[in-house]
Amino acid sequence: MTLAYVKACGGDLAHWEAHWRRTAEETNTASPRETGASADTAPYLGLAPFQPQDAGRFHGRGRLVAEFIARLSRQRFLAVFGASGSGKSSLLRAGLIPAVADHGVGGRAWRTILMTPGTDPLDECAVRLAAVSDATAEEIHTVLTANARELPRLLGRSEPDQPTLLVVDQFEEVFTLCGPLRRTRFITTLLAAAQAAGSPLHVVLGVRADFYPHCADHPELAEALTDSQILIGPMTTEELRQAITQPARDAGCTVESALLAAIISDTAGQPAVLPLVSHALLETWRRRRGNTLTLAGYQxxxxxxxxxxxxAEGLYVSLTPAQQACAKDLFVRLTALGEGTGDTGRRIRRDELNPGDDTRAVLDAFADHRLITLGVDTVQVAHEALIRAWPRLHQWLSADREGLRIHRHLTQAAQAWVALNHDPGGLYRGTRLALAREWASRDDRHTTLNASERTFLDASVQAEDAERLRTARRTRQLRYLAIGLALLLLITVGTGVVAVRQWREAVTAHQMALSRQFAMQALDLADSDPGAAMLLAAQAYRTAPTTEARSALLSMSSLRAYRGSLTGHIGAVSQILFTSDGRLLISTGRDRAVHLWDVRSGAHQATLSGHDTWLKAAALSPGGDTLATGGEDGALALWDMTARTRTALLPGHTRQIREIAFSADGRTVATASDDTTVIVWDVERRIRLTTLTGHSKAVRGLAFSPDGRTLVTTGDDKMIILWDLARHARLATLTGHDETASAVTFSPDGRTLATAGGNTTVFLWDVARRTRLATFTHGQPGQVITLRFSPDGDTLATSGHDPTILLWDVERRSLRGRFTGHKANVYTLDFDPEGRTLAAAGEDGTITLWDVTQAPLAGHTAEATDAVFSPDGRILATASSRRLMRWNVADHTLRSVDSVDSPQINALAFSPDGRILAAAGGAVQPPSKARDSTVTLWFPGEAEPIELAGHTGPVLDAAFSPDGRTLATAGADKTVILWDTDPHRVIDRICRTVTRHFIRKERERHMPAPPYREACTPA
Incomplete structure (x- = not known):
């Protein structure tokens, strides 16, 4: 049979027969070693990765371990890439770490540290480093966040020159489990610590190969990877033979030659099967004949x-129906859905699972067969190979991926709500709650919710219902009051002077009631209909200047960016375009017409008719003289915008047109269609130049590069294709969206490409290098429909299947602002030529105009806790958890971002001259530790702030004296401290108070050898 395999694969029969006979003789005649291992002890680990203590059972990777050690003798950073199942974790854990720990590198003993990132990699790193040094985890964490280049000094306090190896296995967790801020901070810190001059720290990353593009998104990491990466390929035949036979021999067993030959044949050319081999060998060992592993047992x-x-399937089938439901819930929760990558394992806490005997039985059954790994309070799959190899699990994950994402978001929200002590502010509302309720009501979804998730969802529903009842009650009360007052007015008419007075009082009361009603309605409409909200607020105050009216009127300041609405469409608006001079706005939509609007006055100027179907797409030539439109009939219409008449109707597509784009010179126009094709047209000659075929499903987006040489298309097949227009050929294909690639646009300089997907993701790409630069997430789950760069390329606007418009700072890769003024999905966006005004339209048929320079400032990743203007009004400082941001008031741009070593900033204060900024910090709930009781000062011209120590509890407020010489802070420790901000005055006061120099004993204990300047000696 073995020779048949060789013959089928074209191998040399004589060579392989001699090789296998030699192997058979070796494996069948060699005496089992007297290693102390029992033949009853499994020699193979199954799916579980090898650990450092398993080094004695790890064989076949000696060559790679030697290469790793050689590289580490020359460099301090190394990244090991390999497909899931290539054995990289076992290689690092049972190969590299024991080799370095036992023998060192270059004859020197090394300290070794192993970690996986988890949800907070910096915290995990600090804990692991503290275990091998005399520094505490808190000390190390402080250094890591403040200045990572100081870490070598801290690690070297006990043994200054001893090299340290830090292995970060499963590095891909920084992309799947932790947020962007923690990810960036960890990567930056890790590289800084390894690259610091004289650093004894050597860092090795273990990364799944399909996360290589994610690594390239971080410029510092991409640069470090240039000459510091190793790719793990499949084992050679000899290496695989050692890995199979040696553990068996060490355990007192033998391997049949036919079995060895079959495994080598089955794994030929497959790079990621080592976990499958290990599991198959474990199952074969369980079916061994005596102490011999046989081919029959393997089969x-x-x-x-x-x-x-x-x-896995055998275990699942053996369970009761209730246990099978628990098993499904377990493995779905243990899987992290891929975002442009394959699905990965996810470590969860046991309390995320529903408690009970059925859950315990499932955990025990799958753990006994080494398919899952149980920690003290955690559960995870033993290896991601299970996710790929078990058809039933694959079916569960594929059946409703969008539903699984909704569930995963619900799980995270419920956990955050519990961590916040059931804060009502953490509950779901609006669209997010509606999606979760709809998902939870389908089929048997309620059985997959754990107790905290059910409680969270029920609390969210109850809170929304209660708010709805309160609103209805207020409206009803106001209505009854108005009716009652009106009746009172009628009753009092004709009763003389008293009646007139009562009438006036009734009128006043009636007006106040109306004022309150208008005010309440204004606040309710602020997010969905800003124009009506503003009018109602003004009407409320004009009717009667009640407290409620004043509150509503001043609250309209949050809508200062709103510049009005254009109404006149019947049905949804699918496309809006500013003319080149910014004076007119063109819109198309469901009503089959082209509308022209005067932007300044908001007046509807003209309606152009000529289509018989919904107009889904439109584009204006760069010169503004030609408009192209397309719709459900698949035909392209061209319009003369001077004469405002249609000049051509070009049939070409067999299904609806989704997108239209002009080249930069206006001579060419391209159309994308549901028929999977892209047609490029000659505008002047009205003819088809070429048809591009490369997508397998509907083409949704397309864009010309500014130089007109490249066309980019996106579609439902998740592909992003770059086309060479000179050759009408494909240049490259970009991948990453795991659902529909719905939109695409070039930055004005052509260097950056933005693409949108069906899973709320927006990617920024480097066009020249074809690599991903950044990932943005747009709001609620669903498709991102449209993207627009501002004319200067600094801002990217996104909208999708929700009423929200987001503005992103392209350079800083952060959220810059948001607008909410629609009742339904926003389908289309466009900037005016100056980039100051953004137009938006969508399903509700309304076009809204927004002043981009007045957008609410967004950039904090946690609750913003304070804001203060500088005395000259030019700078606004805002604070949140561990973060301080400074903004330019004139243009609302972000000036700087500073990290603060405090879990919460409670108050900010500028000195009267604006030169010093003070921040008072410390978490109030839960009670803060003393180290969180911070007062931080920023001085002009100094890169690093200073921290003042003195409070023993959270610092709640701060204020400067009128002359700016003294800062007062008040704390939860019931004290107010006055701080002098001038170091020279503090020294003078110290010298006046102490009135002496150091005595000899103090010098010997505290001071270095002279020369030095006495602290209180006159200058």
Whole structure:
């Protein structure tokens, strides 16, 4: 049979027969070693990765371990890439770490540290480093966040020159489990610590190969990877033979030559099957004959590709129906859905699972067969190979991926709500709650919710219902009051002077009631209909200047960016375009017409008719003289915008046109269609130049590069294709969206490409290098429909299947602002030529205009806790958890971002001259530790702030004296401290108070050898 495999693969029969006979003789005649291992102890680990203590059972990777050590003797940073299942974790854990710990590098002993990032990699790193040094985890964390280049000094306090190896396995967790801020901070810190001059720290990353593009998104990491990466390929035949036979021999077992030959044949050319091999060998060992692993046992287990699925499926089928439901819930929760990558494992806490005997039985069954790993309070799959190999699990994950994402968001929101002590502000509302309720009501979804998720969802529903009842009650009360007052007015008419007075009082009361009603309605409409909200607020105050009216009127300041609405469409608006001079706005939509609007006055100027179907797409030539439109009939219409008449109707597509774009010179126009094609047209000659075919599903987006040489298309097949227009050929294909690639646009300079997907994601790409630069997430789950760069390229606007418009700072890769003024999905956006005004339109048929320079400032990733203007009004400082941001008031741009070593900033204060900024910090709930009781000062011209120590509890407020010489702070420790901000005055006061120099004992204990200047000696 073995020779048949060789013959089928075109191998040399004589060579392989001699090789296998030699192997068989070796494996069958060699005496088992007297290693102390029992033949009853499994020699193979199954899916579980090898750990450092398993080094004695780890074989076949000696060559790679030697290469790693050689590289580490020359460099301090190394990244090991390999496909899931290539054995990289085992290689690092049982190969590299024991080799370095036992023998060192270059004859020197090394300290070794192993970690996985988890949800907070910096915290995890600090804990692991503290275990091998005499510094505490808190000390290390402080250094990591403040100045990572000081870490080598801290690690070297006990043994200054001893090298340290930090292995970060499963590095991909920084992309799947932790947020962007923590991810960036960890990567920056890790590289800074390794690259610091004289650093004893050597860093090795273990990364799944399909996360290589994610690594390239971080410029510092991409640069470090240039000459510091190793790719783990499949084992050679000899290496695989050692990995199979040596553990068996060490355990007192032998391997049949036919079994060895079959495994080598089954794994030929497959780079990521080592977990499957290990599991198949474990199952074969369980079916051994005496102390011999046989081919028959291997085949009974299911072989390489069937053993894992057979084991998992067999266990699942053996469960009761209730236990099967628990198993489904367990494995779905243990899987992190890929975002442009394959699905990965997810470590969860046991309390995320529903408690009970059925859950415990499932955990025990799958843990006993080494398919999952149980920690003290955690659960995870033993290896991600299970996710790929078990068809039933794959079916569960594929059946409703969008529903699984909704569930995952619900899980995270419920956990955050519990952590916030059930703060009502953490509950779901609006669209997010509606999506969760709809998902939870389908089929047996309620059975997959754990107790905290059900409580969270029920609390969210109750809170929304209560708010709805309160609103209805207020409206009803106001209505009854108005009716009652009106009746009172009628009753009092004709009763003389008293009646007149009562009438006036009734009128006043009636007006006040109306004022309050208008005010309440204004606040309710602020997010969905800003124009009506503003009018109602003004009407409320004009009717009667009640407290409620004044509150509503002043609250309209939050809508200062709103510049009005254009109404006149019947049905949804699908496209809006500013003319080149910014004076007119063109819109198309469901009513089959082209509308022209005067932007300044808001007046509707003209309606152009000529289509018989919904107009889905439109584009204006760069010169503004030609308009192209397309719709459900698949035909392209061209319009003369001077004469405002249609000049051509060009049939070409067999299904609806989704997108239209002009080249920069206006001579060419391209159309994208649901028929999977893109047609490029000659505008002047009205002819088809070429048809581009490369997508397998509907094409949704397209864009010309500013130089007109490249066309980019996106579609439902998730592909982003770059086309060379000179050759009408494909240049490259970009991948990353795991659902529909719905939109695409170039930055004005052509260097950056933005693409949008069906899973709320927006990617920024480097066009020249074809690499991903950044990822933005747009609001609620669903498709991002449109993207627009501002004319200067600094801002990217996004909208999608929700009423929200987001503005992103392209350079800083952060959220800059948001607008909410629609009742339904926003389909289209466009900037005016100056970039100051953004037009938006969508499903509700309304076009809204927004002043981009007046957008609410957005950039904090946590609750913003304070804001203060500088005395000259030019700078606004805002604060949140561990973060201080300074903004230019004139143009609302972000000036700087500073990190603060405090869990919460409670108050900010500028000195009267604006030169010093003070921040008072410390978490109030839960009670803060003393180290969180910070007062931080920023001085002009100094890169690093200073911290003042003195409070023993959270610092709640801060204020400067009128002359700016004294800062007062008040704390939860019931004290107010006055601080002098001038170091020279503090020294003078110290010298006046102490009135002496150091005595000899003090010098010997505290001071270095002279020369030095006495602290209180006159200058």
């Amino acid at each position: 009974a287990a299911g072989g390489i590709h069937g053993a894992l699925a057979k084991t």
